[in-house]
Amino acid sequence: MRADVSPEERQSVEQALAAGRLTVVDPATGYHRSMYAACPRDGSAAAVWRIARGAGGAVIELTMHCSQCGHEFKAAREAIFLR
Numbered sequence: 001m002r003a004d005v006s007p008e009e010r011q012s013v014e015q016a017l018a019a020g021r022l023t024v025v026d027p028a029t030g031y032h033r034s035m036y037a038a039c040p041r042d043g044s045a046a047a048v049w050r051i052a053r054g055a056g057g058a059v060i061e062l063t064m065h066c067s068q069c070g071h072e073f074k075a076a077r078e079a080i081f082l083r
């Protein structure tokens with residue numbers, strides 16, 4: 001699994017979280033891409049499990065859940081990738 005996050009991807013994630021959204025629409029395809037982070041235990045793509053919202057509804061904290069091993073962890077927003 002890739003570990004790098006492109007600058008464009010990071011910017012899209014930042015904008016979506018600031019707007020309180022957990023998906024990013026790909027302008028080329030119109031497809032909604034969801035946010036994932038790599039599980040620190042096994043590297044699997046873990047989906048968003050819980051969020052905390054701040055002022056204006058912005059998403060300020062993301063807790064991920066790995067469906068492979070059940071691990072829950074808080075993801076740094078720099079570590080969020082889309083697919």
Ligand SMILES: [Zn+2]
Pocket residue numbers: 039040041042043044066067068069070071
């Ligand atoms: Zn895991």
